[in-house]
Amino acid sequence: MSLSRLLAAFFLFISFLGFAATKSDVDDDKFVAWVQKRVQEAQPTKAERKFDQVGWAKDVLDAERLAKIHNRPVFLFTHDGRVNWGRC
Amino acid sequence: MYGSNEDVAASGSATAAEKAERQRIYRTYLDRKLGVGDVHIYILTPNGEPLGGMSVGEATVNDTNLLNMLNGVVKKLGSAPGEPVVSPGPQSVAPDSPADSLVLHLSARGATRGTNYRMFPAENWIVLDKQEWTGLLPAGEAKMSETWTLGKDLASKLLIKFYPQTVEITAGVERGRIDRQNLKLTVTSIRDGVVRARFDGTLRMKHGSVAQNEDFFVDAVVTGFLEFDSGTRTIQRLRLVTRKATYRDEEFLAALRSVPRSAR
Numbered sequence: 359m360s361l362s363r364l365l366a367a368f369f370l371f372i373s374f375l376g377f378a379a380t381k382s383d384v385d386d387d388k389f390v391a392w393v394q395k396r397v398q399e400a401q402p403t404k405a406e407r408k409f410d411q412v413g414w415a416k417d418v419l420d421a422e423r424l425a426k427i428h429n430r431p432v433f434l435f436t437h438d439g440r441v442n443w444g445r446c
Numbered sequence: 447m448y449g450s451n452e453d454v455a456a457s458g459s460a461t462a463a464e465k466a467e468r469q470r471i472y473r474t475y476l477d478r479k480l481g482v483g484d485v486h487i488y489i490l491t492p493n494g495e496p497l498g499g500m501s502v503g504e505a506t507v508n509d510t511n512l513l514n515m516l517n518g519v520v521k522k523l524g525s526a527p528g529e530p531v532v533s534p535g536p537q538s539v540a541p542d543s544p545a546d547s548l549v550l551h552l553s554a555r556g557a558t559r560g561t562n563y564r565m566f567p568a569e570n571w572i573v574l575d576k577q578e579w580t581g582l583l584p585a586g587e588a589k590m591s592e593t594w595t596l597g598k599d600l601a602s603k604l605l606i607k608f609y610p611q612t613v614e615i616t617a618g619v620e621r622g623r624i625d626r627q628n629l630k631l632t633v634t635s636i637r638d639g640v641v642r643a644r645f646d647g648t649l650r651m652k653h654g655s656v657a658q659n660e661d662f663f664v665d666a667v668v669t670g671f672l673e674f675d676s677g678t679r680t681i682q683r684l685r686l687v688t689r690k691a692t693y694r695d696e697e698f699l700a701a702l703r704s705v706p707r708s709a710r
Contacts, residue, residue: 386634386642393670396687400553400701402538406566410537413530414447417464418471421447424531425492431519432490434471435448436483437502439614442448442537444568446485446614 402444409442451484467494475499487512489519497522506562538569540710548579548681549710554700556610556693563611570607572702578603582631582672583679588641593632601629601647604686609653609664610698622664626650631672639677645670645686653693666691666700 415421421432439446453460454468474496475482481499489498498515505512519525540549555567581600584592596604606622629647636642647668654660670686684704691698 383635383637386644389634389644390642390671390685393685393687396699397685397701397703400555400567400687400699402553402567402569407536409566411534413532413534414537415532416447417460418447418449418467419461419464422467422490422492422494425490428528428531429492430525430528430531431492431497431523432447432488432494433516434488434490435486436451436468436488437448437485438451440450443570444566444611445570446450 470494489515538571540705541571541573543573544575545707546576548574548576548684549705549707550574550604550684550702551705552607552700552702554608554610554698557697557699563613568611572603572607574600574603579681580679582681582684583674584631584633584643588633588636588643588676590633590636593630595628595630598627601627604629604702605647605649605651605666605668608649608651608666608668608688608691608700608702609693610696610700612653612693621654623652624649625652625663629668634671636676639675640682641674641676643672643674645672649691662694664691664693670702 415424418432418434421434424430425432435441437446449460449468450458452458454465456465458465460468471488471490471494472482474480475488478496480496481501483501485502487500487502487505488496491497497519500512500515540551543549550572552570552572553567554569556564558564578600581597584594602624605624605627606620609622627647627649629645631643631645633641633643645668649664649666649668651664651666653662653664667689668686668691669689670684672681672685673683674681681704684702686702688698688700691700
């Protein structure tokens with residue numbers, strides 16, 4: 359094998375290694391993007407966060423205190439679990 | 447105001463005064479035969495006297511029952527419209543935790559949407575202290591393609607809430623029983639001092655939605671990634687999602703993500 363062919367083969371090999379590393383990085387970044395998309399799909403949407411649009415008192419005593427100040431009725435919702443987490 | 451019955455139970459976290467007031471309201475409705483329930487809506491005067499009430503079943507069977515009752519109360523009292531007396535804000539928030547802890551947020555939703563228990567996803571907050579999250583990292587300097595398996599306790603803490611929306615009676619009680627789990631990390635890139643490792647794992651977990659003895663199982667294949675600074679050995683991002691998962695034959699999606707302190 360001539361020196362020029364040897365060098366050509368060497369640079370071809372090097373460029374292949376470089377391509378392989380780049381492809382691996384691209385695949386890794388594509389995987390990360392796919393995971394991020396899955397994470398996003400699982401999140402509550404704005405429409406599913408309507409619960410947050412209500413001004414909730416911290417407990418019933420606080421609700422009654424505010425009701426007296428503002429002369430408003432109290433809305434009390436009792437439940438099991440954690441309704442604010444969707445685990446109820 | 448909304449409140450969990452667990453908080454006002456004898457062993458609950460509410461103050462004695464709060465427990466007494468909730469009990470008084472319940473007894474008042476019960477004694478006057480106005481209708482009571484664990485999952486129930488009570489409408490009270492500013493002095494805490496009954497104005498109305500409705501079971502959750504009646505309130506959610508259509509879009510009008512609850513609205514009609516509330517409009518009736520407003521008409522009866524002559525209440526004027528006004529701004530909320532408490533500022534609205536996020537109701538699912540990260541718990542207080544030490545500055546060096548790793549706070550994770552989980553969101554899970556079944557494939558069926560828009561039905562009872564499927565109106566919005568379920569959420570949980572998981573906090574790992576420094577000693578725990580250090581267990582996510584390799585023992586020494588990370589090398590490309592290096593693989594390590596997470597310890598049982600740490601993997602369990604990450605995976606135990608991987609189930610969709612279910613009926614929860616006592617959210618503070620763990621009803622999951624992990625029968626099989628495997629969670630490993632493999633380094634896939636090292637760039638500018640940041641190591642990225644890929645999660646791969648499986649989970650089989652018994653999870654009773656109401657009673658402990660229900661034979662309902664989660665079967666899941668999970669994946670994701672972890673990024674950490676190789677110099678400071680601090681975690682930058684964690685993402686762990688179901689690739690394929692079922693609970694009681696229903697497919698579901700669960701996603702666990704780290705929440706930086708600035709976003710809490």
